[in-house]
Amino acid sequence: MLKSRDLFMISFASVFGVLLAATYLADRFITQLPEDAKIVPIDLDLDFKLVAEAYASVVAPRDGKFGLGRFATKNELAAWDKDISPDGTGLPVGSGDAIDGEEIFSERCAFCHGDFAEGLDNWPELAGGLDTLADEDPVKTVGSYWPYLSTTWDYVKRSMPFGYAQSLTDDEVYATVAYILYSNDLIDEDFVLSNESFFDVEMPNANGFIIDDRKISESHFWNKKVCMTDCKNDVKITMRAAVLDVTPEDEEF
Amino acid sequence: MTDNFSDKKPSRRQFLAGAAALGAGSSAAGSLSASGDDPLITEVQEWAQITGDGVDATPYGLPIEFEKDVVRRNVSWLTADTISSINFSPIHALDGTITPQGCAFERHHSGAIELRKEDYRLMINGLVDQELVFTYEDLERFPREQHVYFCECAANTGMEWAGAQLNGVQFTHGMIHNMEYIGVPLRTLLNEAGLNAAGDLKGKWIFVEGADASSNGRSIPLEKALDDVLVAFKANGEALRKEHGYPVRLVVPGWEGNMWVKWLRRVEVMDKPVESREETSKYTDTLADGISRKWTWAMDAKSVVTSPSPQSPITHGKGPLVISGLAWSGRGAVKRVDVSIDGGKNWHEARLVQPGAKMALTRFYFDVEWNGMELFLQSRAHDETGYVQPTKEELREVRGLNTIYHNNCIQTWWIKSNGEVENVEIS
Numbered sequence A: 001m002l003k004s005r006d007l008f009m010i011s012f013a014s015v016f017g018v019l020l021a022a023t024y025l026a027d028r029f030i031t032q033l034p035e036d037a038k039i040v041p042i043d044l045d046l047d048f049k050l051v052a053e054a055y056a057s058v059v060a061p062r063d064g065k066f067g068l069g070r071f072a073t074k075n076e077l078a079a080w081d082k083d084i085s086p087d088g089t090g091l092p093v094g095s096g097d098a099i100d101g102e103e104i105f106s107e108r109c110a111f112c113h114g115d116f117a118e119g120l121d122n123w124p125e126l127a128g129g130l131d132t133l134a135d136e137d138p139v140k141t142v143g144s145y146w147p148y149l150s151t152t153w154d155y156v157k158r159s160m161p162f163g164y165a166q167s168l169t170d171d172e173v174y175a176t177v178a179y180i181l182y183s184n185d186l187i188d189e190d191f192v193l194s195n196e197s198f199f200d201v202e203m204p205n206a207n208g209f210i211i212d213d214r215k216i217s218e219s220h221f222w223n224k225k226v227c228m229t230d231c232k233n234d235v236k237i238t239m240r241a242a243v244l245d246v247t248p249e250d251e252e253f
Numbered sequence B: 001m002t003d004n005f006s007d008k009k010p011s012r013r014q015f016l017a018g019a020a021a022l023g024a025g026s027s028a029a030g031s032l033s034a035s036g037d038d039p040l041i042t043e044v045q046e047w048a049q050i051t052g053d054g055v056d057a058t059p060y061g062l063p064i065e066f067e068k069d070v071v072r073r074n075v076s077w078l079t080a081d082t083i084s085s086i087n088f089s090p091i092h093a094l095d096g097t098i099t100p101q102g103c104a105f106e107r108h109h110s111g112a113i114e115l116r117k118e119d120y121r122l123m124i125n126g127l128v129d130q131e132l133v134f135t136y137e138d139l140e141r142f143p144r145e146q147h148v149y150f151c152e153c154a155a156n157t158g159m160e161w162a163g164a165q166l167n168g169v170q171f172t173h174g175m176i177h178n179m180e181y182i183g184v185p186l187r188t189l190l191n192e193a194g195l196n197a198a199g200d201l202k203g204k205w206i207f208v209e210g211a212d213a214s215s216n217g218r219s220i221p222l223e224k225a226l227d228d229v230l231v232a233f234k235a236n237g238e239a240l241r242k243e244h245g246y247p248v249r250l251v252v253p254g255w256e257g258n259m260w261v262k263w264l265r266r267v268e269v270m271d272k273p274v275e276s277r278e279e280t281s282k283y284t285d286t287l288a289d290g291i292s293r294k295w296t297w298a299m300d301a302k303s304v305v306t307s308p309s310p311q312s313p314i315t316h317g318k319g320p321l322v323i324s325g326l327a328w329s330g331r332g333a334v335k336r337v338d339v340s341i342d343g344g345k346n347w348h349e350a351r352l353v354q355p356g357a358k359m360a361l362t363r364f365y366f367d368v369e370w371n372g373m374e375l376f377l378q379s380r381a382h383d384e385t386g387y388v389q390p391t392k393e394e395l396r397e398v399r400g401l402n403t404i405y406h407n408n409c410i411q412t413w414w415i416k417s418n419g420e421v422e423n424v425e426i427s
Helices: A012-027 A035-039 A048-058 A074-080 A098-108 A149-159 A170-183 B010-022 B169-173 B186-193 B222-227 B392-399
Strands: A095-097 A192-194 A209-211 A237-240 B085-088 B121-126 B132-135 B145-152 B176-185 B205-210 B218-221 B230-235 B249-251 B264-270 B292-294 B302-307 B319-328 B334-340 B362-370 B375-383 B412-415 B421-426
Touching: A074 B121, A095 A098, A095 A170, A098 A170, A149 A170, A170 A192, B121 B186, B132 B186, B145 B249, B169 B302, B176 B186, B176 B319, B186 B222, B186 B230, B186 B264, B205 B222, B218 B222, B302 B334, B302 B375, B319 B334, B319 B375, B334 B362
Parallel strands: A209 B292, B121 B264
Antiparallel strands: A095 A192, A237 B421, B121 B132, B145 B176, B176 B230, B205 B218, B205 B264, B230 B249, B302 B319, B319 B362, B334 B375, B375 B412, B412 B421
16 A cells, blocks of 8 residues: 555645645546645745644545545456457457357357247347348448447456356457357358457448537537427327227236 | 316325324415414423333334335336336435435336346456456455446436426426446556557547346447446445446446446446447437437536426425525536526526536525415526536427437426415416
8 A cells, every 4th residue: 555544644735746646636527626635825934833733633634635445455456357359459469260169159149039049029130130230220230330340359257148247258259259140141151259359240230420519510400599389280199099998008016 | 277186196195194294374475473382392292201112123224204205106008027227216205316316216127137246247348458347356455436326217207298298397407417426436446457559549439248148238439438428336335236237337528328238237338339228229319300310429508497396396385495406517617607587588606505516406596485386486597518408398499209318407386375386388
């Protein structure tokens, strides 16, 4: 632990440091000057050191820090820091192909996602839907929609299978992801997916996303002059929820 | 239009029950003459003679049985399983702005887990000077803040894109709650770990994840993290409920609910976003041309009349009627709400109970004298950035029908002359 909890020993210099640090950090939106620190007199009289020590011992953290928490260990970091980025950062060494993947998938995934990753009942489909995104009912799957393969690896590793997450080994994840890609016709069955071949796979919708543009494409929703009287002539019902009748019924209590 | 209601409709049943309970006299609005003695007054009632429950009858109280229908409800056809699903706050029956935790909507991706405070750990890692681990007790030793914020699922009103579907404001607008949080600003914790290692803070990110099986990881710009994001452990004065992330959740004011990671276990400072499943496959908005918007975090300004509404019909007949609703904006405070009773022909400024607060629900009222004619009720929010809540048509023009998320359109309730209310779309 680098950080000293011994605030009683805080010196005149470090109290002054707290004030400087706090002001500086406030600029970076990091911390507010502690309320009570403001009343520490800035003109130095003989008692200042004592006064400062008294206040500091009550409220002011050294360097805007509180000396709480402890260092994370290497193993702890390895256990939790598992996210995989689009550029492959975080991807472990390993490999697997769709043939191995099919076996794992049919045992541990297919009863929800279907034998061919096509989805069962209301459970998500993971394959198909290519070129449907502009249709009336787009089918969004790993193949048709996901822009990055890293996302599939990351999600399968940490969140699936549903009900027993984080149970696949790295090689099993490579194989299962390969099977999902194969089900989407994105790789051949003998393609070995590994940390090295990862970027040989092209995701069809990689360029299908734009960053939130509402402030531009919807700028007309801002500062519009709203009409308050006689804004339209006619009001007719064009659709009724009761006709559709999909609202859950009231349960008997 | 025919009034062809099937009797299983919640609105119908509640309507009938309400009308019967209130009796015929209640429709004689404006008339002060009594139609006879009221036995509730003239006869000594049981509750005025015998005694009631002692203290401790319920060490932690639930609402009285007469309110037992004011509960979260689920739309079972939406999802395969309640473990990864959503339910809806009963906003038709609530008033004011604070949502009681016990009926505040839930959204889980792998179910609500039970995590003891003693077993709770929060890791701060990545581009920080010191990678740290905090216990729950540690968090309680940092200076705290208190804020009221709404949390709205990006999919709120999402089932209504293609047309009026669900007949109840609980279902159309109930993926929202509003609570008073106590917590530690995330910037305090990031500062504790030190951000010198991150270099220029501009353009940097954090990745946050939960301790549950879904982990629900999301990337958030560091700028937002250092601004108003809160690591919260209390809501409405008490510990968070299990279903809202006990013991610790992230509060990301004004931004879509999926980012408010529950059971928060890790915050990583990063160069770039992770592009996790929840920010690519989900919570991205596909436009008519098949191109999708990503990083649409802010919840646009929105409002809705909560009563009268399909689950809260008019049962008192003609005369004074309180039109009550909620307004909010993820970009700041609500400045004004307009209400129309004629489907948008004419608009009137509603009364805000209190000046709008940033990223928090605002209650509005519009008090009218109802003449028993059919109404088309609408409300329109304005926020402090000048944003005006659009109509569904205006939204569809830009976004098409397939964006699923971020439907903040003006809602129309059709009030029939008998007081029943239905979700409709109008020309």
